[in-house]
Amino acid sequence: MSTRKTALVVAPGRGTYGKGELGSIARLHGARFPDLIANFDAQRTDRGQPTVTELDGADRFSVATHMRGDVAAPLIYTATALDYLSIDREKYDVIAVAGNSMGWYSALALGGAVSVADGFRISNAMGLNSQTHGPGGQILLQVVDEDWRPVPGLRDALFALVDSIAARPGHALVLSIDLAGMLVFAGDEAGLAALLAEAPPTPGRDPLRLAGHGPFHTPLMFGSADKAKAELPAGLFSAPAIPMVDGRGHVWRRFSSDPAAVWDYTFGHQILAPYDFALSVQVAVKEFAPDVIILPGPGDTLGGAIAQSLIGITWQGIAGKGDFMARQASDPILLSMGRPEQRALVTG
Structure with missing residues (x-):
């Protein structure tokens, strides 16, 4: 064996x-x-x-x-x-x-x-x-607490916000990467700016714009x-x-x-x-x-x-x-x- x-x-x-x-x-x-x-x-x-x-x-x-x-x-x-x-x-x-x-x-x-x-x-x-690629980039947001357990309702709230932003004229924003405890959203500059301005409080870290990253895993x-x-x-x-x-x-x-x-x-x-x-x-x-x-x-x-x-x-x-x-x-x-x-x- x-x-x-x-x-x-x-x-x-x-x-x-x-x-x-x-x-x-x-x-x-x-x-x-x-x-x-x-x-x-x-x-x-x-x-x-x-x-x-x-x-x-x-x-x-x-x-x-x-x-x-x-x-x-x-x-x-x-x-x-x-x-x-x-x-x-x-x-x-x-x-x-x-x-x-x-x-x-x-x-x-x-x-x-x-x-x-x-x-x-x-x-x-x-x-x-x-x-x-087209103009834009990625933003990383944490959705788990300090014990790496999901914060109740946070993931759903973020997806609802992203859908709302993406429905606005001149805004592109979608999920890019699901990292379990973190979500990466990508879009154009208008979509990213709206997400940074309107994201609910997240644990551990503030929403982070990833330096040098394009709108990966999106139609852009x-x-x-x-x-x-x-x-x-x-x-x-x-x-x-x-x-x-x-x-x-x-x-x-x-x-x-x-x-x-x-x-x-x-x-x-x-x-x-x-x-x-x-x-x-x-x-x-x-x-x-x-x-x-x-x-x-x-x-x-x-x-x-x-x-x-x-x-x-x-x-x-x-x-x-x-x-x-x-x-x-x-x-x-x-x-x-x-x-x-x-x-x-x-x-x-």
């Missing part, structure tokens, strides 16, 4: 490569994966872009540079993909993958629907394409979708080697997935419609019942959203932050590779 633990791997998205991650790609992976890093660097050079090695090796972290889509995306993909390749397969059997927003492009490579090199090609292109991203389909052909895709759970909670399986359909979802619905990250995690744990969830780097900021997604379905009796922290202390269910002590458990 195998002693390996089964694992769901969840790829992070935008905002996870920050000041603390500068230099981490070279430090963690430079000696082990020089050929892959060289391939990624060559792809950037061919497009006249600074290489991953140059960006990761900068003297200091620059918000203006490192948080820009065409820089953040390849850095995040590189860190995620190389972390994934570092998982000790003698200890963990990866049975499914998922991702948050931009992390879906990483999940394609982790799941084997595209090669690791083509996954970088896609992430790099989409980092640039993500800047092709039509330019990005059009460019993606023109630049990134369906021939890059194949059937996944392991199941992938997308932003609708749909499971793409090895023997029943049409590569052309994965391509169409990736550069259509995934760009233009809301991304339900919470549902993707909930479907994945209910469908595959993993022993652990592994969160590759960079960083570990997605850990809270994963935990809150589990709380949303009381997975294995986890009904609040206290339950989750107790479980982490006794028998960790979430292993974040951005945390050195948990990384050691994953890589051996």
